Amino acid sequence: MKRSFLILLLILIFLAPIPTSAESKQLVALGDSIPYGYHLPSPSDQSFPSLIAKEKGWKLTNLSKPGMTSTQLLAAIKHEEEFQQALKEADIVVLYIGGNDLLNLLKENKGLSGLTKGEVGKVSSKLIRNLSAIMMELNKRTDAKVLLYNLYNPYPDAGFSIDLPLDYINMQYATVAELLDYVMDVKVIDASKAFHKHPEYLIIDDVHPTIIGQHVLADLGLSALS
Numbered sequence: 001m002k003r004s005f006l007i008l009l010l011i012l013i014f015l016a017p018i019p020t021s022a023e024s025k026q027l028v029a030l031g032d033s034i035p036y037g038y039h040l041p042s043p044s045d046q047s048f049p050s051l052i053a054k055e056k057g058w059k060l061t062n063l064s065k066p067g068m069t070s071t072q073l074l075a076a077i078k079h080e081e082e083f084q085q086a087l088k089e090a091d092i093v094v095l096y097i098g099g100n101d102l103l104n105l106l107k108e109n110k111g112l113s114g115l116t117k118g119e120v121g122k123v124s125s126k127l128i129r130n131l132s133a134i135m136m137e138l139n140k141r142t143d144a145k146v147l148l149y150n151l152y153n154p155y156p157d158a159g160f161s162i163d164l165p166l167d168y169i170n171m172q173y174a175t176v177a178e179l180l181d182y183v184m185d186v187k188v189i190d191a192s193k194a195f196h197k198h199p200e201y202l203i204i205d206d207v208h209p210t211i212i213g214q215h216v217l218a219d220l221g222l223s224a225l226s
Helices: 001-017 049-056 070-079 081-089 101-111 117-141 160-180 189-197 211-225
Strands: 028-031 059-062 092-095 144-148 188-191
Touching: 001 028, 028 049, 028 081, 028 189, 049 059, 049 092, 059 211, 070 081, 070 117, 081 092, 081 117, 092 117, 101 117, 117 160, 144 211, 160 188, 160 189, 188 211, 189 211
Parallel strands: 028 059, 028 092, 092 144, 144 188
Antiparallel strands: none
């Protein structure tokens, strides 16, 4: 009787489905100071990629770097082993890039006054070309689902001088994602709409999200993953 019970127990163990652990999934964050969590008390816990990973019980590799431009990110994906290995193992990629391309132009111009359409157009065009190349590199290097965040307005009081070029850039982000949707799993996350008319999402006299703003970005990502 005892032997029969042991045999039955072994059969049940072998036939039981092997549990899968949510922790086995890998979330990789790419971008600038926004997904890095710059100016937060604890970036490693309070950035929106960290919040997504914590909610899902996933492992996070956050390769975001303050000040990173689209040109620098493209070069990193092409040439840095750390980026290539992380992407190879990724299940989900979170991407927020492009803000510094525009902010650097403002710094060179010492503000919004005197900024010409030609200067903005030149930077915007380069950003879109870089984004297309980044997405193509991701398509080559990972099978992960990509959450592509568009750009919110870091200067909400600036009005049309920032809104118009950002609207153009974000439309191009959507177009790039739509074209690549045939060959990869990509979803555009509308950070621009979420942050519109919500100055409380930004740190006072700064372009970075507050903790509340980071939670908003995380919730957008979680909704796209549900």
